[in-house]
Amino acid sequence: MTTLSTAHPRVAALLADLPGRVQAADSSRKRDITDAMTGRPLGQVPHCTAEDVAAAAERARAVQQDWAARPVAERAQVLVRLHDLVLEHQDEVLDLIQLENGKARRHAFEEVIDVALTARYYANTAEKYLRPKRRQGVQLMLTEVWEHHHPKGLVGVISPWNYPLTLGISDALPALVAGNAVLAKPDDRTPFSHLWAVQLLERAGMPPGLVQTVTGPGSELGTPIIEQSDFLMFTGSTSTGRTVAKQAAERLIDYSMELGGKNALLVLDDADAAKAARGAVKAAFSNAGQLCISIERIYVPDALWDAFIGRFVEYTQALKLTPDLDYSADMGSLINENQLKTVRQHVDDAQSKGATVLTGGQPRPDIGPYFYEPTILTGVRQGMDVYEDETFGPVVSVYRVNSEDEAIAKANDSRFGLNFSVWTKDPERGRRVAAKLQAGTVNVNEAYAAAWASVDAPMGGMKDSGVGRRHGEHGILKYTESQTIATERGLPVGAPPWIRADRYATVMTAGLKALRRIPGVK
Template sequence: MTDTARDAASAIHPVLPVDRLVRRVVTGPMPTRVTTRAPFTGAPIAELPESTDEDVATAYERARAAQARWAERPVADRAAVFLRFHDRLLARQDEILDIIQTETGKVRKHAFEEVLDVALTCRHYGRRARGYLRSRRRAGALPVLTKAVEVRHPKGVVGLVSPWNYPLSLSIGDAIPAMIAGNAVVMKPDTQTALTALWALDVLTECGLPEDLWQIVVGDGPVIGPAVIGRADYVCFTGSTRTGRQVAQQAAARLVGASLELGGKNAMVVLPDADLERAAEGAVRACFSSAGQLCVSIERMYVHADIRDPFLERFLARVEGMRLAAGYGWDADMGSLVSRRQLDTVTRHVDQARELGATVLAGGRARPDLGPLFYEPTVLDGVDPDMAVCAEETFGPVVSVYTFTDTDDAVARANGTAYGLNASVWTRNTRRGEEVARRLHAGTVNVNEGYAAAYGSAGAPMGGMGDSGLGRRHGVDGIMKFTEAQTVATQRLIPIAAPFGMTDEQWSRSLTLSLRIMKTLGVR
């Protein structure tokens, strides 16, 4: 790896508006506090007040009062707040990039992905929400005589639990459609990255969001997470599959809906006609963006035998040339892991694979000389099912390479996991790539890209199959899930019953004949 110089700026994180932001946490007068630390250096970032169950109850009380007033406003008025936020986010992006980097340890270009994603989401729903949410005429029971209209109502208060790895995208990214749909939000961001969510709330309030509509509570997930989920009218959770199952059970017990984006063991398939330069460059982004701490990043790479050697030559050269740094400029390719827990998981997976016979083609070691939580981008060969790295989600800068000779075999192996979040196919024949993509068991599949093409398509749904979750974000699904559908049906002229002077038997025969005629005429 190529290490960029560690100057004084890389050892001290920027001055953040901590005091202003922490005032937005819902807490009592004498809260306990927890200290967060910068992954780059281990230096303290902030002392955050922790919320209690009683604070969560207060947050819901405030949110419900604000939601009733918010839902009465036209969709266009609600959307306008987020279109203003779009502009202010882009204008003040350096502020949030500093916060994201300080809290996560990712490099600036990967933090910018979150700014880009949220801006796209604001614009999409800001422009399209009114069309998504408008009332729609539906086919009535009896043509002409029955008028049926589908009406959309907000759920009420959405309970949102967001993770640390993409703290802007996965907090406000889900809150945007929820609030434009007329809901309030009570959110528990991960404590490590709470300042990012609090900054978004602070700026959104400047843009006209009602003061109590978005409530943020801070605390340990097992402690206050159940309180957030236990009062919600709808639950939106992003995190591990294990915790997601618990969230789903709690929501199901209350008969409220839930959207869950969970883990992944995402596969990349490099077909024999792939553009090797483009595929190698794309693989670096797919595997090592945000140090691999991305639910849609690639952890398994299937490369056709005919191109394996030339592809790996190009890929490994790029991996070896990656610039690792603990800094706030734009001149680094990969940053730090976020926590000791993540570092321990990555180290365990790589060390066990090496001990059981896998070959480390690149990387394979921690880099405490750069920072306490750095680990080199790592490429493994010879991984087999006995190794944890084969099937378990690593969630770090590690990818395993496998060889195939038959595309059907590659598809079967790529699908050979309980997960189904994201996948990638590389080929010069895009029609062939799309055919292979449709056979992969994943909620999003990118052709000639790793993850950004699908994730950045804000009008298209994104989510997981199998153990990777339930529901979708983005597109029409990403806003309609936050609504309740209601049918208002108006019957005209005659009731749906035997009219005066006709027996029930005559009525049934008349309806039978009508049904046959409507089918013949193609009536839907």
């Protein structure tokens, strides 16, 4: 098999070394990984089995108890050191991300920043979130109540290919600092970025074996991972998410899922058309549209239609597409042939049913096998595949609206609700409109990064776009079991033996009425 040792010497050693981090009983079974930029072979990883998953889970559990016994501050220092190592060695992983995923380097850099931000945030906040908290007891002064948080044990993390570093390791960081072990399955098209991150975690001081990685198709390994885990973090399609939820429910384990989207951008009638158009380019074409929170629907009022459309087309046509491993590209490649087929099918179907392509609409094999032009459609209507289904590519549909209320209603008329965007000169108006939108995150005068990168705030989807949240307090406490410890002093809860039950009921009724009038009593 051809390797990258001559074409890309910067990462040849990594591509040879990283697969050894995956333990499989049958070392002869391999899976080929393809260079998304060229379609040529990139490397190989083991093809794991259900038995390999069980063995990995056993190894992780053997390390987890000692890790959980360490002080939170000690565990947090691993994340501090990871933060520094990721920034210091970013060129290695930027190459890996570009090669296995195909994205432009500027979009790969977003993944580096995300891991650094997430590591720093939970390093600085984990102790606060995890420390025991005093709660109000049922009998004031007599009942002492404490809330504790214990690690779940083994957290399964199943991640997709579109953000192989971010989604391959960032969700694991709060799970680890909370005292858990992690059983990870990166997408079988993009395993190297995840394996690189695990290697850096161990260099940062994480015990070897605390994160176990299995590689192979989700159709074979998904169920075994659910069967071995105490909690599951899944990012992927809504259809697969429903299957995952059913299997997790059978085991009575909790889960968190970020799923599909058909995200909307609203241009309000007071918006700056040029700024909104530049924002729409970022919103629709970052990572070649292969971004769960990217925009696929844009609603523009009649008064701004010509000004917005003209600039949007102009800025889109100016985007530079290249396969280079540097910062010259504005947009990179799709991941593989299947994704290219989906994008082509959506655009061709829309055109055949009357939609208009304002720009783009063609593959670019002259640049690379999976490149596709950033594409703007108008005249999209119900009955076209692109109208309701997620394309997950550089394709966006633009619609005229007559009012703000119409834009809100049409944006909400979707089974998805992940990330929306609102553009206006009046931030307060933007927040009012945002609050009416049925999406887990809404960015005002930004495409997606403001909400995503604000890791102190929860991030996740409404409706068919997911269950649970990542980031913030919820993003770490979901990986723990809550425990309440109540200590009673003096009088027991309930009627003491020396008072009649009816008399106790009378006294308690009067007491509850009195407490109702005391400010601050819950």
